[in-house]
Amino acid sequence: xxxxMHGLAFDIAHLLAGGLVLVSFMQLYQDRLYALLNVxxxxxxxxxxxxxxxxxxxNAPHLYVTAAIALVFKAIVIPVVLHRIIVxxxxxxxxxxxxxxxxxxxxxIGLVALSMxxxxxxxxxxxxxxxxxxxxALSVVLLGLLMxxxxxxxxxxxxxxxxxxxxxxxxxTGAKGMPLVVEISIAFSxxxxxxxxxxxxxxxxxxxxxxxxxALDRFRGERG
Amino acid sequence: MIGWFNATAAVLLIPIVTAAVLAVLPGYRLTxxxxxxxxxxxxxSALSLFFVRPPPGPYLLVDDLNNVFIVxxxxxxxxxxxxxxxxxxxxxxxxxxxxxxxxxxxxxxxxLMFAMNLxxxxxxxxxxxxxxxxxxxxxxxxxxxxxxxxxxEAAWKYFILGSVGIALALFGTILVYMAARPVVGEGLDAMVxxxxxxxxxTFDPALLNVAFVFLLLGYGTKVGLAPLHAWLxxxxxxxxxxxxxxxxxxxxxxxxxxxxxxxxxxxxNPLALAPGPLMVTLGLxxxxxxxxxxxxxxxxxxxxxxxxxxxxxxxTFAFGMGGPLANFAGLLHMTMHSLTKSAIFYAVGHIxxxxxxxxxxxxxxxxxxxxxxxxxLVLGVVAIAGLPPLGIFMxxxxxxxxxxxxxxxxxxxxxxxxxxxxxxLFLRLNGIAFGEPRGESAPAQAxxxxxxxxxxxxxxxxxxxxxxxxxxxxxVARLLG
Numbered sequence: 001x002x003x004x005m006h007g008l009a010f011d012i013a014h015l016l017a018g019g020l021v022l023v024s025f026m027q028l029y030q031d032r033l034y035a036l037l038n039v040x041x042x043x044x045x046x047x048x049x050x051x052x053x054x055x056x057x058x059n060a061p062h063l064y065v066t067a068a069i070a071l072v073f074k075a076i077v078i079p080v081v082l083h084r085i086i087v088x089x090x091x092x093x094x095x096x097x098x099x100x101x102x103x104x105x106x107x108x109i110g111l112v113a114l115s116m117x118x119x120x121x122x123x124x125x126x127x128x129x130x131x132x133x134x135x136x137a138l139s140v141v142l143l144g145l146l147m148x149x150x151x152x153x154x155x156x157x158x159x160x161x162x163x164x165x166x167x168x169x170x171x172x173t174g175a176k177g178m179p180l181v182v183e184i185s186i187a188f189s190x191x192x193x194x195x196x197x198x199x200x201x202x203x204x205x206x207x208x209x210x211x212x213x214x215a216l217d218r219f220r221g222e223r224g
Numbered sequence: 225m226i227g228w229f230n231a232t233a234a235v236l237l238i239p240i241v242t243a244a245v246l247a248v249l250p251g252y253r254l255t256x257x258x259x260x261x262x263x264x265x266x267x268x269s270a271l272s273l274f275f276v277r278p279p280p281g282p283y284l285l286v287d288d289l290n291n292v293f294i295v296x297x298x299x300x301x302x303x304x305x306x307x308x309x310x311x312x313x314x315x316x317x318x319x320x321x322x323x324x325x326x327x328x329x330x331x332x333x334x335x336l337m338f339a340m341n342l343x344x345x346x347x348x349x350x351x352x353x354x355x356x357x358x359x360x361x362x363x364x365x366x367x368x369x370x371x372x373x374x375x376x377e378a379a380w381k382y383f384i385l386g387s388v389g390i391a392l393a394l395f396g397t398i399l400v401y402m403a404a405r406p407v408v409g410e411g412l413d414a415m416v417x418x419x420x421x422x423x424x425x426t427f428d429p430a431l432l433n434v435a436f437v438f439l440l441l442g443y444g445t446k447v448g449l450a451p452l453h454a455w456l457x458x459x460x461x462x463x464x465x466x467x468x469x470x471x472x473x474x475x476x477x478x479x480x481x482x483x484x485x486x487x488x489x490x491x492x493n494p495l496a497l498a499p500g501p502l503m504v505t506l507g508l509x510x511x512x513x514x515x516x517x518x519x520x521x522x523x524x525x526x527x528x529x530x531x532x533x534x535x536x537x538x539x540t541f542a543f544g545m546g547g548p549l550a551n552f553a554g555l556l557h558m559t560m561h562s563l564t565k566s567a568i569f570y571a572v573g574h575i576x577x578x579x580x581x582x583x584x585x586x587x588x589x590x591x592x593x594x595x596x597x598x599x600x601l602v603l604g605v606v607a608i609a610g611l612p613p614l615g616i617f618m619x620x621x622x623x624x625x626x627x628x629x630x631x632x633x634x635x636x637x638x639x640x641x642x643x644x645x646x647x648x649l650f651l652r653l654n655g656i657a658f659g660e661p662r663g664e665s666a667p668a669q670a671x672x673x674x675x676x677x678x679x680x681x682x683x684x685x686x687x688x689x690x691x692x693x694x695x696x697x698x699x700v701a702r703l704l705g
Contacts, residue, residue: 121430122428122430122431122433122434123402123428123430123431125428134398134402138395141391145388154380157384161384161388161391164388165391168391168394171395172394172398175398177405177410177414178398178401178414178415179412179415
């Protein structure tokens with residue numbers, strides 16, 4: 001019985017962490033900002049569920065706080081605010097493409113394979129739950145990075161960055177007993193990061209009436 | 225000795241309390257003076273750490289290694305605040321900054337000092353990470369403060385690349401915790417550096433290796449190592465010059481210090497990979513790359529930003545080589561580079577204000593039109609290029625000679641990089657400091673004290689290093705392994 005319960009706890013944790021990777025893939029091929037933000041909200045929701053499940057099976061009530069932050073702040077507040085911003089900027093219907101869906105997905109699969117190979121090999125000694133969680137987390141981090149480099153739009157880069165941070169939260173919660181210090185700091189840094197981003201978006205809009213970074217790119221390098 | 229005075233608390237509390245006060249106080253003269261005073265008080269508190277040192281706790285730690293860095297950081301923080309006062313008054317006169325911006329600027333300056341001190345003093349690798357993240361965010365905001373196209377793009381680029389670096393570093397930190405957990409046990413202890421280093425010999429080496437790669441890439445981005453350096457020249461060129469001075473002189477050091485702490489963990493574990501070769505490779509790539517890039521610079525601040533990449537490469541290389549002599553040289557080089565590069569930025573800040581531009585082509589004959597500035601810059605560049613008898617010559621000489629003794633093949637690219645960089649700097653310096661006067665030549669309303677104080681120290685260190693300092697550095701070099 002005990003073993004079975006353990007197996008079930010295991011399977012659900014895997015299901016949720018794997019789900020997060022899947023949603024990361026969904027983000028990769030969203031070419032409309034509106035849809036991208038919806039998928040990001042889903043990403044944060046899956047993260048919240050995953051963290052809450054970790055809190056339950058690890059018997060670590062403080063992790064519920066992290067889950068709640070993910071749910072309220074990342075799955076609801078940020079997407080809503082960003083929705084408003086892009087509507088006000090009039091870019092919510094825009095389509096952006098830098099790298100095609102095919103290459104991006106292939107790269108993504110490569111990154112996931114890479115993180116599986118690396119993490120599973122080096123964590124052979126660690127307990128199985130943590131090690132597979134870590135492998136999924138690294139995949140999410142790398143997919144977030146991929147998104148940041150394949151997008152030109154400031155809003156999508158921010159979404160890429162936030163999903164990257166989701167991967168970090170997954171890793172931190174998977175590492176059993178990691179002190180609260182770090183969880184709070186993660187939540188806090190996201191908050192600060194968002195304020196910063198808000199200021200930037202505001203300023204960029206104020207200056208250029210556009211958040212397309214390509215508009216800024218002509219100042220790159222030494223031409224100034 | 226002095227029961228009520230806790231220096232570690234002071235170097236953290238003074239900046240953060242001052243930041244809160246500066247955020248609300250109006251009036252430029254008052255706030256600039258308060259900024260200087262607070263920086264001086266932090267410096268004096270840091271100095272007292274040499275004499276009285278609190279025992280390490282789960283969050284804070286002062287040992288021989290970080291004591292040097294704390295004193296250096298608070299010292300350069302103090303002199304930069306003096307420079308900043310005269311620099312900013314000019315910026316207000318020409319209307320580039322408004323009163324509201326200024327309050328923000330001063331508050332952020334102290335928050336940055338707080339964050340750097342916290343990163344240095346932290347005994348907990350989580351707290352250290354938070355502090356470096358905070359330092360990054362404050363500098364991002366300061367880089368963007370002029371709100372021009374270029375400043376915004378520089379700040380955005382810095383923000384994105386810095387965040388990615390910071391994220392990778394956090395992943396590395398989590399992996400270190402994972403490696404420590406089976407040995408040290410769950411909870412706070414597994415993140416306390418002093419406990420980690422005591423048990424690191426029995427950590428899982430494979431996990432530690434992967435952790436270090438993430439930490440090297442993550443914090444390496446903040447150090448400005450090529451090919452992760454893309455944010456650095458823009459951030460230096462577009463922000464206010466005092467921030468360029470603090471970035472080059474201090475923040476890069478703080479990130480490298482974090483890397484050194486983790487390197488010490490790996491050094492204890494006999495089965496983990498040797499971190500040396502990785503650091504040597506990144507260091508050499510940065511040095512040679514930056515040395516060649518120096519030739520094509522047309523913006524004076526950008527040029528010295530590339531010079532910072534070059535020197536961080538040299539320092540990383542020295543620590544990568546390891547051993548008492550190379551570590552000693554690395555520490556000395558770090559100190560000398562901080563002092564010299566911030567002095568150069570003090571000069572460059574005033575030069576750019578006098579000329580009304582940062583373009584090298586529009587500057588000329590400075591030693592004739594503005595002798596103090598011109599000769600200050602000449603002296604600074606002579607120092608940074610590594611000519612005798614100044615301090616950097618000595619540290620570079622030690623690095624090169626110890627490399628020749630141990631790995632002659634590595635010394636070849638090292639020397640080539642140094643010479644190429646030297647040539648580029650003198651080529652540009654010749655146009656700026658000598659020859660036909662070009663551009664505006666109004667006398668600079670500036671305080672030259674910080675600049676010449678730094679250069680004086682660098683000169684003094686080149687001529688005579690006090691035996692106490694040598695003994696201290698040798699001791700730290702042994703700690704670094």
